[in-house]
Amino acid sequence: MASCPHCHSHNLKHRTLGRTVAGSVGGLAGGAAGVAGALNGARTGAMAGVVAGPIGSVLGSIAGAALGGLLGSKIGCEVGSAVGDSLDANVLDNIECIDCGHTFRL
Structure with missing residues (x-):
């Protein structure tokens, strides 16, 4: 079992900072x-909804955009989460000692 290199405690936890941040940024990006693609989706949905008339066109464009x-x-x-997992495993300090707060990488 791993121990803290600073205080030698075995009371450790995994950190997922890279996954959290990269997943959030990836979701926003x-x-x-998706908003840009939604315009195409709305256009496609409107074309498909024309078969059902004007209301179908409006509902189709809303559904396509969403x-x-x-x-x-x-x-x-x-x-983003996959990139963050890689950062956590290979670059960032991925372990934190609960007793002293020291962070390190295994």
């Missing part, structure tokens, strides 16, 4: 890209 934004945000969050 993906959401922004799905475009959600899909972009989800993909961005997943990619």
Whole structure:
């Protein structure tokens, strides 16, 4: 079992700072890209909804825009989280001692 190099305590916890930050940034970036894609989704949804008349066109464009934004945000969050996991494992101090607060990498 690992111990703190500073106080030699075994009371440790994993830190996921990279995953948290990169996942959030990825979600925001993906959401922004999703908004751009939502415009295309809205156009496509409106075209598909024309079959059902004007109300179908409006509902189709709203549904297309919503799905475009959600899909972009989800993909961005997943990619960001994967990058963050890599940062946590290879770059950042990923262990914190609960007793003394020292952070280090295993």
